[in-house]
Amino acid sequence: MTELVWITLVLPLIGVAVLAILGMKLPPRAAGWFASLIMLAAFACAAIATAILATRPAEERQVVQVAWTWLSAGNFSVGLDLWFDELTAVMLLVITGVGFLIHVYSIGYMKDDPQSRRFMAYLNLFVFSMLVLVLSANLVLLLAGWGLVGLSSYLLIGFWHNKPKAIKAAKKAFIMNAIGDVGLALGIFLLFVDLGTVSYTGIFAEAGRLSETQASVACLLLLVGAVAKSAQLPLHTWLPDAMEGPTPISALIHAATMVTAGVYLIARMNPLFIHAPKVLDLIVIIGVVGLIMSGLIAIVQTDIKRIIAFSTMSQIAYMFVGVGLTAYWAGIFHLFTHAFFKALLFLGAGLVIHALNGEQDIRNMGGLRKQLPKIYFCMMIAAFALAGIFPFSGGFSKDAILSAGLNVDTTIGWIAYIGGLLGALLTGIYTFRLIFMVFHRRASPYAERVIPESIKHHGEGPSTMLWPVYILAIGAAFAGLLQIPGLTHVVTSWLEPIAPDGMVEATVGQDWLTTLIGTTIGLIGIGIAYHLYARESTSPELIRNGRGRLIHRALERRLYWDDLYEWSFEKPVQWASSFLNRDVDRTAFRWAPLDGLGQLTAFFGRSFAIIENGIVRMYALVLALGIAGMILFLLVRGA
Amino acid sequence: MSVTLPFFLALSAILFSIGLVGVLLRRSPLTILLSLEVMLNSVNVTLVAFSRYVGGSDGQVFALIVMGIAAAEVVVGLGLVVAMTRRTMVLDTDELRTLNG
Secondary structure, X not given: OHHHHHHHHHHHHHHHHHHHHHHHHOOHHHHHHHHXXXXXXXXXXXXXXXXXXXXXXXXXXXXXXXXXXXXXXXOEEEEEEEEEOHHHHHHHHHHHHHHHHHHHHHHHHOOOOOOHHHHHHHHHHHHHHHHHHHHEOEXXXXXXXXXXXXXXXXXXXXXXXXXXXXXXXXXXXXXHHHHHHHHHHHHHHHHHHHHOOOEHXXXXXXXXXXXXHHHHHHHHHHHHHHHHHOOOOOOOOHHHHHHHOOHHHHHHHHHHXXXXXXXXXXHHOHHHXXXXXXXXXXXXXXXXXXXXXXXXXXXXXXXXXXXXXXXXXXXHHHHHHHHHOOOHHHHHHHHHHHHHHHHHHHHHHHHHHXXXXXXXXXXXXOOOOOOOHHHHHHHHHHHHHHOOOOOOHXXXXXXHHHHHHHHHOOHHHHHHXXXXXXXHHHHHHHHHHHHXXXXXXXXXXXXXXXXXXXXXXXXXXXXXXHHHHHHHHHHHHHHHHHHOOOOOOHHHHHHHHHOOOOOOOOOHHHHHHHHHHHHHHHHHHHHHHHHHHHOOOOOHHHHHHOOOHHHHHHHHOHHHXXXXXXXXXXXXXXXXHHHHHHHHHOOHHHOHHHHHHHHHHHHHXXXXXXXXXXXXXXXXXXXXXXXXXXXXXXXXXOO | OOOOHXXXXXXXXXXXXXXXXHHHHOOOHHHHHHHHHHHHHHHHHHHHHHHHHHXXXXXXXXXXXXXXXXXXHHHHHHHHHHHHHHOOOOOOOOOOOOOOO
16 A cells, blocks of 8 residues: 555656656647646555555554655654555545646646646646645655645746746745745744654654643744645735636646645644644634635635635635634545635636636626536536535535534634634625626627637637536535535544544534525525626626725725735835945945955955966966975975 | 886886976877876876785775776866867967966
């Protein structure tokens, strides 16, 4: 079984190597299929490994394999160790499975891009990095994977490097993530100082030795990393900008896998976080505030991908609430279903953008349900799942998180519950605003002009793009059936062993009550969206100019987070450097004593430059004479 | 009269001096490289001679390493000479002095 896990890990790396070396010799389509088949093989290995894991008794499902010691100094040693257990298995399946579908989709999406092979190589690199992240058995290797996914995310956001906005977004994502990396690294240092180990086994065994303060500080630092990677408050501003990258990237990295790494980290380190209850509460608060805030912002955005990006942020906030309430299984369950429906939503959006020749503004869409019926159908499934409507996957997982809040029955639990339900209302509104604006309404003049031509040209899209969408749609519709309250309990029983200190699990009654309330609220949200956006009479302009104008403006500016960072970090640095340039460098350093110092240095430089006459024979002579002199000196001195 | 250590050392010193004079006096890069080889091999003679004198084989191993490195150095040097010829530059080290200070 461990061999299979190793193969899963190494396959994408082979893909990168082959594409990097042979890339330009392969035809683009072959390169795409090669990368995709690599992913299919990796998925098969992961699936078989998971199946083998499932046949084992629950106590033996944690497999740690030490390959070799990577670096060691004193009692500090880091190995290239793999850790394979139930949580890793879920992550592996999501990464390779959704990864494979998105690879196939990319073949169609990047068909006309001359650099599609580079794209495929980066995609494989990303998958490898992500696998390192989830498979590592110690925090240092996790940090390596953490940094690598940051790098591949940077490369892929900035894939179109002749687009200044994309480069800016890539840099922004990298810098924001670097803040998180620093936090994570400091957390690891602290854990090593306190516990003397960085391996999971060691930390979990020793975590009880920590005082609450020690544990809290360490968890807080790990949380900085998680917050940056998962685009949560207050380090979230990079995610909407990251939508400048190609759409498959948004689906794979900025929805299904990488941004959920923060949730994974918290769930993975749960034996540590359990000793820091205040940090867990903080996670819930970050989640609740984040999900409401991003839900509100999503309602006014006009770029189809930005809307989905904010929705991603809000859904990850739900996952944070789940793991913060110690209902790790619910958080991971939502991660799992979210990977399906959010990737589906992004890929569907990609198809719509494709059909509209690159248009991303939803105001220029409308009425597409007749021309793009298949995409419409799949997007509807994704939208119902996202809005948390009952039999769709998102409903089960979101309600699992909320009912955990009900079950905890503390102030924090109630905040999570009420906040989460409010978020569900917002989710219904923004999701179906998107659906109604894109697929219903009367078609915009632009859509009317472009669509018939593009349908005639390539139908709803090439089959490499449509099939992944269909498969994801099946997942988005039915993945929730794994955990029907009171009926099936695949997720809870599978993930039970990852939390030695137990997890919160709502009762069947609480579950169904939440499902009822959640679905009702979601439907109300859809109703509001229908009322506001589906008909011709109320155009969004009306809202923009109505009483809520100021709020609308604030939401459009994403509640001024970007401006805050610009004015508190970017501008001061610019001011300081222009001050240093204009007032210090150009005036103070022209002051005679300071300037004289420079002149003196230059004088010495010029004097010694005479020796460097450029004649090689002269250098050789000086060298020979010098050595001869040294030998003579030693002889005379009689050494 | 058997050939003893001082003979080898004297030979080595003579070879080294010849090589050094060659490096210092000639201006063609090819000849300089040749002279350098002579210098390197004079050192090899010393290494092997001492190795025999002491009775170990360390010195011979060093001599082999020196040969390997000399080969690598000649590759670079001759590569430069070829490149210079291709760019129709003068093969005269005194003329090639663009790196002066």
